[in-house]
Amino acid sequence: KKYGPGDMTNGNQFIISKQEWATIGAYIQTGLGLPVNEQQLRTHVNLSQDISIPSDFSQLYDVYCSDKTSAEWWNKNLYPLIIKSANDIASYGFKVAGDPSIKKDGYFKKLQDELDNIVDNNSDDDAIAKAIKDFKARCG
Structure with missing residues (x-):
């Protein structure tokens, strides 16, 4: 029997499904847009300066700041590494298994x-x- 990389999979090419990637992407985009201070909140919800915001919102800003920082880290650092790793794996796969699209062994x-x-x-x-x-x- 002849073996190749395809013989080592369980039928699912990806660990994370398209739906899971979409959910992660939506979470990250939401996190990037979170208001982390009063002025950003006013802009975000189109709230005029003459309406007061309760001081309890300061606790919300702390949580939003943490989430926004995580989203920025994901977007700037982790996501590019994931894409690079996937590309490196695919490139290695073509070297090892060949590339049928260009008929290369x-x-x-x-x-x-x-x-x-x-x-x-x-x-x-x-x-x-x-x-x-x-x-x-x-x-x-």
């Missing part, structure tokens, strides 16, 4: 071909030695 195909050469030449010691040498060179 990857390392697995080349290694499989060299293993097949070892098996197919089981009666020719020189061919086996060369195939093993080629295989080791590709792995090293």
Whole structure:
């Protein structure tokens, strides 16, 4: 049997579903827009200066500030790293498994071909030695 990266999955390509990504995105966008002081709250809810805001809102600003800081950290630091990691994994996958869209074989195909050469030449010691040498060179 020939093996490739697709044989190692359980059928689900992604750990986080599209719906979960959408929920995270909505949470982050909401967090980025949270008002963290009285002036921002007034602007956010279109509240005029002549209407007083109870002092209890200061506790809300503290919570909003924490959430907004987390959303900014996610947006600026973590999310780009997630995208970069996903891109790196995909790029590695194309190197290893090949890229069928451009009909390019990857390392697995080349290694499989060299293993097949070892098996197919089981009666020719020189061919086996060369195939093993080629295989080791590709792995090293």
